[in-house]
Amino acid sequence: MRFLTAGESHGQKLVGIIEGLPAGMKISKAYIDKALGKRQQGPGRGGRMAIEQDEVQLVSGVRGGLSTGAPIALEILNRDWENWEKIMTWRDEADVESRKVLTPRPGHADLTGSLKYRTEVRNILERASARETAMRVATGNIARQMLDSLGVEIRGHVRGVGGVHAKFTDEAAYWQHVEQSEWSVGDPLAEEQMEKQLILAREQGESLGGILEVQVHHLPAGLGSHVQWDRKLDGKIAQAVLSVQAIKGISFGLGFEAGDRMGSKVHDPICYAVGKGFSRASNNAGGIEGGMTNGEPIILQAVMKPIPTLYQPLDTVHLDTKEVVKASVERSDVCAVPAALVVLEHVVAWVIAEAVMDKFAADSFIELENAWQEYQAYLRQK
């Protein structure tokens, strides 16, 4: 399976192409649109989200709500295009000159992109922008629908924003709150403090990042492989997660704490029950050993740095005059941690679906489902 995206943040539309999905898989546009809507939510988002109302168009590869096996083409329109058409298109050299952005923002792709591609900053920021993640949610959601049909569940929650961390003691109550909460925190007190932190950041022209957690439940042991570096599932998930704008780190299970403990306090004892097969007494590994799922839930955490655009900008250097000036201020989010969580859930869904298709390669969904069930039965009886 593979996919590509195209489109600028303020261009006409985002475009995606998916290839390699089995035929006969149920695909719901409404389900994709719901995820797109969720990606737009959360306190801390800027003015752009009041303009956009993301909706996917399934242009090809789906008939009567089922995949045909042909490439699936997707589109998401940028409503903001009508406000940017003049800036995004030009007629003469004078126009180009007046539209150049020459004051790169620290933390964004602006400076290095403009040096590398020998161009002004707008040509860089338009594609570096996390607007692109709308399409990654749409493509990932199609993968997620495949996983849903196989009984795999993906959950995500915001663990922290700007140094305020969510706490929980009761797993069931926690997840109930996550379900109800608009932005998946699961700790009402922390949510309140995070919102206060956001108000403060906004008032001070600042920005915030945070910590996110994604869990994948009901996976069999044996997705991914130990045999080659580029087939290891933890490596593939890390690549996908770190490719999301502003995500700077990832850990599985115990994460960095594993480095502080003795081996016996880290590794998960192996258990066996007749009719259920092998399992683990704990899940410090976060569901992956040797680059393969081990049958426990995948649990990963990721860190998002604060948004680079600051309304009280840092110093930068003007690309032409070389004067020290303030960095440019594009309309911006103050915090996009809840939005990034939706993106992470979907990029992880893609990688897991890819691993499922690697193991159970199938042209039609019924073949995939049969192979999946047969393997699960084998694991239970082993």
Ligand SMILES: Cc1cc2nc3c(=O)[nH]c(=O)nc-3n(C[C@H](O)[C@H](O)[C@H](O)COP(=O)(O)O)c2cc1C
């Ligand atoms: C959902 C989401 C929304 C974002 N919104 C903004 C924003 O409004 N302003 C901004 O400067 N950066 C924003 N970012 C972060 C930048 O896109 C990102 O920092 C930039 O592309 C540089 O890439 P890097 O941080 O991965 O190095 C956002 C990121 C995500 C995931």
Ligand SMILES: C=C(O[C@@H]1CC(C(=O)O)=C[C@@H](OP(=O)(O)O)[C@H]1O)C(=O)O
């Ligand atoms: C458009 C989205 O996020 C954008 C990501 C982004 C950036 O620099 O990454 C900058 C902002 O763009 P604008 O200046 O148009 O408001 C965000 O709004 C989106 O998430 O759909």
